[in-house]
Amino acid sequence: MDKKAKNRLIHITTPFILALICGSVTAGAMIKPYDKISMYMNLAFMDELKSSPEDADSGLEIKDNDIITDFSGLTSSKGELIYPSFGEMYAMLDSKALETSVPVYWGSSSALFDRGACQSTGSVVAGGEGNTVISAHVDTFFASLDKMKEGEKVTLQTNYGEFTYVVKETIKFNKKDGKYVSPTDDDRLTLYTCKKDILGNMDERIGVVCELKERKFYNSGEGEKHE
Amino acid sequence: MNKLSTYLGSLAVSVFLVLTIIAASAALLLDINVTRDKALQLAEREMISEKVYSEIEKYYTDKYGSSGIPVSVYMDGISREYINDCVKNNISAAFNALEKGSGVDITVAKNDKLENNIKVFFNNYAEKEGYIKDEKYDKKVGETITLAYKTIKTHSDVYKAAALQEHKVLGKISKLYGKRMSLTIGIIAANLIMIILLLIINRKKKVTVLYWMGISAIIAGISGAVPSLVLLGTRFYDSFSIKQPSVFTAYTSAMYKLTEAFTAVCIACIVVGIILAVVYTITYDKSKHQDVKPTEL
Numbered sequence: 001m002d003k004k005a006k007n008r009l010i011h012i013t014t015p016f017i018l019a020l021i022c023g024s025v026t027a028g029a030m031i032k033p034y035d036k037i038s039m040y041m042n043l044a045f046m047d048e049l050k051s052s053p054e055d056a057d058s059g060l061e062i063k064d065n066d067i068i069t070d071f072s073g074l075t076s077s078k079g080e081l082i083y084p085s086f087g088e089m090y091a092m093l094d095s096k097a098l099e100t101s102v103p104v105y106w107g108s109s110s111a112l113f114d115r116g117a118c119q120s121t122g123s124v125v126a127g128g129e130g131n132t133v134i135s136a137h138v139d140t141f142f143a144s145l146d147k148m149k150e151g152e153k154v155t156l157q158t159n160y161g162e163f164t165y166v167v168k169e170t171i172k173f174n175k176k177d178g179k180y181v182s183p184t185d186d187d188r189l190t191l192y193t194c195k196k197d198i199l200g201n202m203d204e205r206i207g208v209v210c211e212l213k214e215r216k217f218y219n220s221g222e223g224e225k226h227e
Numbered sequence: 228m229n230k231l232s233t234y235l236g237s238l239a240v241s242v243f244l245v246l247t248i249i250a251a252s253a254a255l256l257l258d259i260n261v262t263r264d265k266a267l268q269l270a271e272r273e274m275i276s277e278k279v280y281s282e283i284e285k286y287y288t289d290k291y292g293s294s295g296i297p298v299s300v301y302m303d304g305i306s307r308e309y310i311n312d313c314v315k316n317n318i319s320a321a322f323n324a325l326e327k328g329s330g331v332d333i334t335v336a337k338n339d340k341l342e343n344n345i346k347v348f349f350n351n352y353a354e355k356e357g358y359i360k361d362e363k364y365d366k367k368v369g370e371t372i373t374l375a376y377k378t379i380k381t382h383s384d385v386y387k388a389a390a391l392q393e394h395k396v397l398g399k400i401s402k403l404y405g406k407r408m409s410l411t412i413g414i415i416a417a418n419l420i421m422i423i424l425l426l427i428i429n430r431k432k433k434v435t436v437l438y439w440m441g442i443s444a445i446i447a448g449i450s451g452a453v454p455s456l457v458l459l460g461t462r463f464y465d466s467f468s469i470k471q472p473s474v475f476t477a478y479t480s481a482m483y484k485l486t487e488a489f490t491a492v493c494i495a496c497i498v499v500g501i502i503l504a505v506v507y508t509i510t511y512d513k514s515k516h517q518d519v520k521p522t523e524l
Contacts, residue, residue, distance in 0.1 A: 018245065018442060018443070021242050022450065045468065047468055050462060050465035104424075174268070199353065199364060
């Protein structure tokens with residue numbers, strides 16, 4: 001190889017060598033801080049879908065189901081619970097005091113509160129073992145919740161069964177107090193709303209605790225005839 | 228480039244030159260763009276106060292279910308101009324905290340109309356319900372007014388300076404922000420030192436410095452421009468976790484603006500590098516044939 005060709009080769013390969021060294025130096029220098037930086041980066045940029053704020057609300061998929069209210073087949077006290085997806089209407093709540101049937105959505109958000117009552121996803125679905133916690137706005141679906149009295153019947157109808165509860169006690173608690181909305185050993189339904197008193201404490205909640213009296217799971221096989 | 232020591236010395240200095248060019252570009256950009264005026268201009272351009280206004284309106288609409296206070300009680304007393312002023316004041320307060328290294332002092336201007344609307348609403352409600360206006364009543368009205376100001380304050384703090392301060396992040400940023408000028412000067416000085424070192428190493432053939440500077444600028448430009456273009460092309464910042472419209476817009480618009488500016492500077496580096504390389508090639512060829520003169524005609 002003559003001197004001219006050798007010189008040209010050096011001129012051409014040098015930028016690549018330089019780039020390689022710079023890359024290696026940078027990579028080497030970044031090994032230690034990478035873990036810390038990547039943690040912050042993952043926290044700050046965790047939305048893989050890259051949704052805009054306008055789309056973020058539409059991430060909630062509200063699903064309205066037709067709930068069976070006139071089941072005439074066989075029922076049994078044991079059956080399979082069906083957990084709905086977030087934003088899915090999965091039950092109808094009925095009681096004399098509420099006057100109208102209230103649709104119950106799984107999960108809570110302002111959009112769902114506009115459509116019905118919302119059930120805490122940390123609670124058990126209707127008919128399940130433990131505490132079923134449902135809330136709604138006092139100016140809409142639970143406007144008459146304060147009229148509910150001890151001994152009153154409350155039903156939750158779902159597409160897998162019908163569950164009857166009876167009001168055991170009326171309750172009053174601060175919204176920060178988790179006593180009534182926490183999981184319980186007994187099977188119960190907790191309904192609550194805000195206290196209808198503009199001049200009162202806005203953090204105060206009122207409601208009822210109901211005891212599970214009857215489970216009727218809809219069966220396609222053997223069981224009792226539903227009435 | 229015949230001597231190996233000259234070559235290796237130049238290569239080593241060029242590695243540092245590449246890194247300092249990238250650092251200088253980034254530091255200069257931050258110095259120029261991360262300022263109070265630029266942030267205020269950006270807020271104006273992106274109409275962030277409009278987003279804040281809509282958020283407050285939505286907040287009170289949602290809140291109506293639990294508070295029983297109609298949204299109009301608040302929103303009739305809150306004008307768009309008032310929110311715009313609050314947003315500007317909060318941005319200024321955030322930069323004051325950055326510059327002075329002190330705590331962020333976010334204040335919301337007194338709004339007589341809003342206060343009056345709340346008082347009138349409670350007064351009418353109390354009269355309708357036959358409620359005695361006692362100490363409890365006054366306390367409730369006072370709490371509602373305080374809460375209204377707090378809501379406006381929280382929503383108009385679009386860079387979440389208060390939250391950053393609470394988590395002790397603002398203090399750390401403030402320390403860096405205070406040293407930005409000396410940091411920029413230091414990095415630029417480091418660039419000059421690298422060039423001087425190249426001149427010393429290549430003192431016997433100074434034209435070669437153009438080659439080293441050229442390829443350093445090209446590599447620095449490519450190293451900065453490629454990741455920046457990937458960030459812009461994939462709209463990476465759209466994955467920002469906070470989806471509150473005003474905060475999302477404030478942060479992502481600033482990040483996109485900075486990345487776009489950085490990409491432009493990197494592309495400029497590439498162009499400058501190419502020019503230096505071309506000048507070197509021409510000069511190098513000339514210097515090889517400097518004794519050969521064209522035949523006189």
